[in-house]
Amino acid sequence: MKRQTRQRQAIRDVIRAVDRPLAPQEVLAEAGRHVRGLGIATVYRTINALVEEGEVTRVEIPGQPTRYEKAGLDHHHHFCCDGCGKVYELDGCALRSTVPTPEGFTVARHEITLYGQCLQCRSA
Amino acid sequence: MKRQTRQRQAIRDVIRAVDRPLAPQEVLAEAGRHVRGLGIATVYRTINALVEEGEVTRVEIPGQPTRYEKAGLDHHHHFCCDGCGKVYELDGCALRSTVPTPEGFTVARHEITLYGQCLQCRSA
DNA sequence: ATAGGTGCAAACAGTTTGCATGTAT
């Protein structure tokens, strides 16, 4: 990641601008509107570089393609709508302080994903 | 799932016998020792059928192939070792009763995955 | 006998990689 290019600008900007985690395809669709002929490989390469640099974080939703969001947000988790598949940010962390783990296991991090119906899908 | 076959027996048995969620490849490896020439497609088809029937549940670990375990276990979650990649069962649920979700969202279920080092990997 | 299951290979989606071309520096 030593050079500044139009494609990297665009990809960075898209992730910075949106307030929900995006899948690579979504990034391609959006950034591709600013850079003609943008390739999916470049999106992956750039996203991975941004993750390395700590500017972007990976959001893994079980059973879904990996998504990415800007780093530095407060610790939080995600809500995945069973209806439309959209992933929303949730504020805070609902994990109890006491987490029962087997003897001698070390917990480094955790993921919590809630599933259900978002407002729109619920009304529909 | 109307017929009883050797391959289905074997696949079912493997999942019933093991006390951790297995990836399809692991099921193939194990069940394949009892049924010569067992194919991965059959494993997938059978597993999916068992999930339909409610005899097996899907365990989705972010960033890992889907795993499967016997259904009917008490509500619990999983621990994924960053070292060896093994997935362990955790007893109980460390989610707080109060889970903050956006207005009007309905939560149907949740997944919690802890990551870290298991005992062996920690000592190594 | 025959509906249903199996194995194989092809097809797919998501992701990574090799390579020739293009470009920021």
Added chain:
DNA sequence: ATACATGCAAACTGTTTGCACCTAT
């Protein structure tokens, strides 16, 4: 000028599917 980035296509993994053959019922 040149090292680094891009785009394309090929390769790879996990999963599904089409189809001819096989088998539990």
